[in-house]
Each structure stands twice: as structure tokens, then as C-alpha cells.
Amino acid sequence: MDSRKKPATTLKDVASTTGVSLGTASKVLAGADGVSEARRQQVWHAARQLGYRRNSLAAELRSSRSTSIGFVVPDLTNSFFIELLCVVEDHALASGYRLLLAHAQEDPEREAERIRFVLSRQVAGMIIIPCHGYEHAIEELRACDVPLVMADRVDNTFPADTVTTDSRRAARDGTQHLIALGHKRITFIVNALDLVNSRERADGYLDAMKRAGLTRHARIVVCGMTDTESHAATLGLLAERERPTALFTGANVATLGALRAIRDAELHLPDDISLLSFDDAPWMSVLQPRISSIHQPVEAVGRAIWQLLHKQLEGEASEPVHLRMKADLLVHESTAPPPRTSSKETIAAQSNAARTERAERKRQAL
Numbered sequence: 001m002d003s004r005k006k007p008a009t010t011l012k013d014v015a016s017t018t019g020v021s022l023g024t025a026s027k028v029l030a031g032a033d034g035v036s037e038a039r040r041q042q043v044w045h046a047a048r049q050l051g052y053r054r055n056s057l058a059a060e061l062r063s064s065r066s067t068s069i070g071f072v073v074p075d076l077t078n079s080f081f082i083e084l085l086c087v088v089e090d091h092a093l094a095s096g097y098r099l100l101l102a103h104a105q106e107d108p109e110r111e112a113e114r115i116r117f118v119l120s121r122q123v124a125g126m127i128i129i130p131c132h133g134y135e136h137a138i139e140e141l142r143a144c145d146v147p148l149v150m151a152d153r154v155d156n157t158f159p160a161d162t163v164t165t166d167s168r169r170a171a172r173d174g175t176q177h178l179i180a181l182g183h184k185r186i187t188f189i190v191n192a193l194d195l196v197n198s199r200e201r202a203d204g205y206l207d208a209m210k211r212a213g214l215t216r217h218a219r220i221v222v223c224g225m226t227d228t229e230s231h232a233a234t235l236g237l238l239a240e241r242e243r244p245t246a247l248f249t250g251a252n253v254a255t256l257g258a259l260r261a262i263r264d265a266e267l268h269l270p271d272d273i274s275l276l277s278f279d280d281a282p283w284m285s286v287l288q289p290r291i292s293s294i295h296q297p298v299e300a301v302g303r304a305i306w307q308l309l310h311k312q313l314e315g316e317a318s319e320p321v322h323l324r325m326k327a328d329l330l331v332h333e334s335t336a337p338p339p340r341t342s343s344k345e346t347i348a349a350q351s352n353a354a355r356t357e358r359a360e361r362k363r364q365a366l
Contacts (some may be wrong), residue, residue: 009052017046069309070118070126072102072111074153075225078253079281080296081129084151087302088127095310097124104131106225119144125309129153132194147312149305153196156322161308163301163323167197167278170294170327171204174248174276177292177329179212182337183246183274187219187237189230189258190250201250201278219244223254230257231264238265238273245273245338252279255291270336280330289333297325 015025020043028035028043029052035043046052069092073081089099102118104111108131118126125147138159154162171188178186188205190198202220209218223233230253237243238261249255255277267273269289277284280293304323311318 066124091306167200168204171201175208187244227257234261252281292335
């Protein structure tokens with residue numbers, strides 16, 4: 001039996017089989033325009049039959065033009081990042097680019113290694129959602145001088161183009177909603193306060209509690225980065241003699257853990273406790289009662305990320321641009337007035353919240 005390896009199919013083999021030039025075969029397999037649909041189908045059919053695989057990296061090196069974009073994300077179990085990735089990929093493909101994905105697993109050291117790996121693939125640009133801090137990422141990228149956009153866990157102090165949600169305002173709006181329902185003992189559950197967006201969400205919560213005169217009831221619980229940690233932290237809260245009447249979770253991972261804890265404590269939404277989530281993961285839509293949430297504009301964020309990066313790729317360099325998108329409060333069935341709250345107390349709380357909202361609108365109009 002002849003054990004010698006069969007020679008790999010070449011582009012020349014594909015061109016010869018279909019009777020086209022090497023240039024035409026190359027254009028078709030690279031996805032370029034300028035070839036008739038009939039001829040395109042012939043080339044692709046021959047490539048499949050012959051088992052030809054285009055070496056994109058080698059082609060890019062020959063042309064000195066990369067069409068790959070590195071995308072480093074901190075957590076692939078977080079549905080927000082997955083949705084954002086899909087939006088950006090659609091825009092990238094429409095512009096002739098493809099994404100090279102790297103997963104940092106919420107580990108700054110792994111993140112730095114993943115950035116170096118992606119850069120070694122000769123990418124044209126980078127998109128990064130940082131884990132904790134960003135200095136190491138900036139240093140790696142500054143040395144390579146590639147176009148960069150950073151997203152989500154960022155603010156306007158970052159020395160690069162950034163796109164994020166106005167987390168502080170959104171958290172303030174969400175907390176005011178709970179206060180308007182008559183809640184006083186509102187606990188904010190956050191994954192980590194050293195993340196820029198989480199800190200902003202906590203600050204927004206504190207803003208609303210202070211303006212409503214509820215500072216003494218304000219409580220922030222740091223639960224960790226996983227739903228398991230959130231579950232344990234929330235169970236502890238629910239076991240207290242004077243437990244919160246409302247929970248505001250700062251991310252969908254924290255929401256998942258909190259929901260499990262509410263179930264395990266044999267409590268019911270919203271009769272026993274209210275729950276508001278920052279982020280509205282797709283899985284929440286099938287829950288009963290449906291979870292009230294802060295909706296981040298994933299489509300707008302993803303589109304803005306690509307537009308900023310594409311400008312850099314086209315050579316339109318400028319000073320760093322910092323975009324902040326507005327998030328919306330979506331009220332569903334998981335938030336309601338607190339149990340055993342009298343009508344008088346509810347009316348007073350709603351009146352106080354209304355006065356706070358009017359004062360805030362007046363302040364913003366100045």
C-alpha cells in the first residue's frame with residue numbers, strides 16, 4: 001500500500017479544471033467582485049471537488065494587506081458580549097473583513113497573552129473589551145501601532161476610541177423606578193467595583209438613593225464574576241431577618257445567580273421581592289414573570305464600534321473619540337410595590353420619586 005501523502009491541491013489545479021486564469025480563480029476564492037455568477041459557481045464547485053483550501057494568511061502576506069480584525073472579549077458565557085460580537089462581525093464582513101476571536105476568561109494575564117497572539121496573526125485592527133484595567137493592553141498595542149477601539153468597560157479617559165453605554169444614568173433610572181414603587185431597602189448586587197462600567201452603575205444607584213433621601217438604606221454587595229458567586233451572595237441576603245424588598249443586579253450573570261437564589265429561598269417574584277436586571281439577556285424573555293431590565297443598545301454599540309475602527313482602517317486618523325449610548329428601562333412583571341406596604345407609604349414614596357425626577361429634568365435642562 002502506498003503511504004505517501006497526496007500532494008495538496010493548488011490554485012493552479014482549480015484554474016486548470018475550470019478553464020479560467022489563475023487571476024480569475026484567485027478573485028473568486030477571495031470573494032472579490034468582477035466575475036460572472038456562472039463562472040463563480042464553476043470555480044467554487046471545482047475547489048470543493050478537488051478539496052482546495054485557500055491560505056488566507058499567505059495571500060494577505062503576499063498582498064501586504066490584512067483583512068483580519070482581532071476581537072478580544074473577557075467572557076464568552078456573557079450573552080451581551082456574544083450579541084455584540086455578532087453585530088460587529090456582520091458589519092466587518094460587509095466591509096470585506098473577518099474577525100479573529102480571542103477569549104480572555106476574565107484573566108488579565110491571559111488577556112495580555114491573547115492580545116499578543118492575535119497581533120502575531122498580522123491583524124489589520126483590534127477591538128478589545130478589557131477585563132480589569134487596560135494599561136497592559138495599551139502597551140501591547142502601542143508597540144504594534146494598529147487601529148484600536150475599546151468597548152463597554154471603558155470611559156473617556158482611555159487613550160483610544162471607545163464605545164460604551166451610559167451606565168451611571170441607566171442605573172440611576174432603574175433605581176428611581178424601584179423607589180417610585182415604594183421600595184426603600186434596595187440592594188445593588190455588582191460583580192466587581194474595579195470594572196469601569198460596574199463602578200458607574202453602582203454610582204448611579206447611589207445617586208438615586210441619595211436624592212430620594214434613602215442613603216441609610218443604600219447597600220452595595222460585590223458578588224464576583226460568576227453566577228455561582230452571585231447565587232451564594234444573594235442567598236446570604238435573602239436569609240437576613242430584614243431582607244431587601246428589591247434587588248438590582250448589575251449584570252446578567254449576577255441576575256442568573258440571583259434568580260437561582262430566589263428560587264432556592266422559596267420566594268416569588270414580585271410578591272415576595274422585586275428584581276431589576278442591568279442587561280436583558282435573550283433567555284429572560286421566556287421567564288414568568290418576565291424580568292424588568294436595563295436594555296443596552298447592542299446594535300447601536302456594535303455599529304459604532306465598527307464605524308470608528310473602519311475610519312482608522314481607511315486612514316482617517318484623529319484624536320480619540322468617546323461615544324456613550326443611552327440605555328432604556330424596560331418595565332415588566334418582576335418589579336412591583338414591596339410586600340405589606342400600605343397605600344399611604346406607597347403614595348408618599350411615589351410622590352418623593354416624582355419630585356426627584358422633576359428636579360433632575362430641571363437640572364439637565366439648565
